[in-house]
Amino acid sequence: MFRKLCSSSFSRSIIFPNKPIFFISSRSFPKPLRHHSYSSLKMTDTHIPDNPNSSSSPIQSPTKPESLRSLEFQLGSSFTVDPIIPPPNQIIIVVSGPSGVGKDAVINKLREVRQGLHFVVTATSRPMRPGEVDGKDYYFVSRDEFLSMVENEELLEYALVYGEYKGIPKKQIQEYMAKGEDIVLRVDIQGAQTLRRILGNSAVFVFLVAESELAMVERLIDRKTESQEELLVRVATAREEVRHLKSFDYVVVNAKGRLDDAVNRVESIIDAEKSKVHQRIVRI
Numbered sequence: 001m002f003r004k005l006c007s008s009s010f011s012r013s014i015i016f017p018n019k020p021i022f023f024i025s026s027r028s029f030p031k032p033l034r035h036h037s038y039s040s041l042k043m044t045d046t047h048i049p050d051n052p053n054s055s056s057s058p059i060q061s062p063t064k065p066e067s068l069r070s071l072e073f074q075l076g077s078s079f080t081v082d083p084i085i086p087p088p089n090q091i092i093i094v095v096s097g098p099s100g101v102g103k104d105a106v107i108n109k110l111r112e113v114r115q116g117l118h119f120v121v122t123a124t125s126r127p128m129r130p131g132e133v134d135g136k137d138y139y140f141v142s143r144d145e146f147l148s149m150v151e152n153e154e155l156l157e158y159a160l161v162y163g164e165y166k167g168i169p170k171k172q173i174q175e176y177m178a179k180g181e182d183i184v185l186r187v188d189i190q191g192a193q194t195l196r197r198i199l200g201n202s203a204v205f206v207f208l209v210a211e212s213e214l215a216m217v218e219r220l221i222d223r224k225t226e227s228q229e230e231l232l233v234r235v236a237t238a239r240e241e242v243r244h245l246k247s248f249d250y251v252v253v254n255a256k257g258r259l260d261d262a263v264n265r266v267e268s269i270i271d272a273e274k275s276k277v278h279q280r281i282v283r284i
């Protein structure tokens with residue numbers, strides 16, 4: 001019996017909780033047929049028109065516009081193409097980790113593979129390294145210029161790192177967020193700690209680690225940008241810095257030869273943040 005109801009002309013009638021039953025006509029707007037509520041309806045109450053040829057004639061189902069009109073009529077409002085949820089908020093993602101774990105390498109790759117991100121260019125008083133470009137890798141400024149930026153409160157945060165100043169220009173973040181872009185900040189652990197105090201939970205903090213201490217030290221040696229004394233300071237500092245992991249939201253392992261995996265992981269974090277029901281709200 002039930003199968004007969006479903007497969008016969010019954011399928012042309014629409015049953016809706018607490019709403020009248022309609023028959024869909026291809027020509028006219030649906031009119032109420034009976035005033036049954038769904039809960040009071042019994043199978044035996046249902047109007048099943050006799051159709052002796054039901055096995056041979058094709059089932060006539062309502063067209064899509066008819067079905068939509070009928071649903072709108074019963075619900076008492078039209079369907080709109082407006083998004084069901086608002087677009088996700090822009091995020092600030094802070095990528096940090098000890099010296100030599102591959103922060104620059106991960107960020108440079110992320111820049112290649114992901115649209116809609118603005119990578120904040122940090123201002124620094126340190127001299128340019130071979131191959132670095134002013135305005136791309138850093139804004140290279142003199143010590144005096146840097147200190148005047150501090151005085152004018154142009155920096156979100158700044159620090160003295162290995163004897164040189166580094167700071168994040170506020171204006172750059174505000175400008176790109178206004179354009180709808182997400183912001184990526186690349187900072188050392190000290191900078192991340194300060195940013196956590198300033199931004200709280202409004203930003204996403206990612207801690208990059210190498211697969212082992214040895215791997216990290218080898219990467220620094222291979223990079224050939226530090227003297228032996230500088231290497232000693234960086235490696236000793238890195239040992240201490242791993243203890244700050246707990247104040248981060250995510251950790252990503254950047255293993256030797258697996259840079260793409262680390263970048264994919266960072267992308268997944270961005271996607272997860274964008275899918276959150278309770279979005280972070282950035283306040284600068």
Ligand SMILES: Nc1ncnc2c1ncn2[C@@H]1O[C@H](COP(=O)(O)OP(=O)(O)OP(=O)(O)O)[C@@H](O)[C@H]1O
Binds near residue numbers: 097103188219259
């Ligand atoms: N997954 C990886 N596999 C192999 N080498 C890597 C990987 N990631 C980074 N490197 C290399 O390790 C070295 C250190 O990386 P990078 O300069 O990106 O580190 P960093 O965290 O930005 O360091 P710092 O904080 O000192 O600037 C670079 O020579 C880089 O090319």
